[in-house]
Amino acid sequence: GAVVSQHPSRVICKSGTSVKIECRSLDFQATTMFWYRQFPKQSLMLMATSNEGSKATYEQGVEKDKFLINHASLTLSTLTVTSAHPEDSSFYICSADPGTLYQETQYFGPGTRLLVL
């Protein structure tokens, strides 16, 4: 149980284009999903917290107009990197929390590797 998928697993795009990454919880509903970014040889950095049906909460320094997050259902959140540039190249990882009474635990997707040329 507690499986989270991401699509695509890797994407290469040209500078200036937009890229959409999907995060799905496959066997549970998630009221809260999280988006992280990880640069090579670095730790995960939280970008934003996404609640179903409401606006995402972005971490300091993360541009909300550049990284658009939509959490339209209890099983799907999307991250759109708008007007991507080479410095946006990174490993993007989502997580989802089933929100059970017993434990609040995030289950992570496999990640999406983005390369902007």
Added chain:
Amino acid sequence: DAKTTQPTSMDCAEGRAANLPCNHSTISGNEYVYWYRQIHSQGPQYIIHGLKNNETNEMASLIITEDRKSSTLILPHATLRDTAVYYCIVRVAADSSYKLIFGSGTRLLVRP
């Protein structure tokens, strides 16, 4: 900023117990300690979490000191597949939700 500090790297022999320490001296009374691990180029995998009491599951044991300022993750019989970066994380409250703030983690190498 992460509220935890961990050794940069450790190693252990296959079949032996791996004991990974973590310091979280500024932890608050209602903040949980979580452990995740990340194998290269994959998403983090949940291992275990706890508040005050020691916890055990099929993957590992978590020993939390009485003052809650440190903890140890124990992999009882390490295998080569346990080679990964292990993150000790304090879950902090945030608005109406919470955050997991990842630190640098410990790179564990299990030797044959």
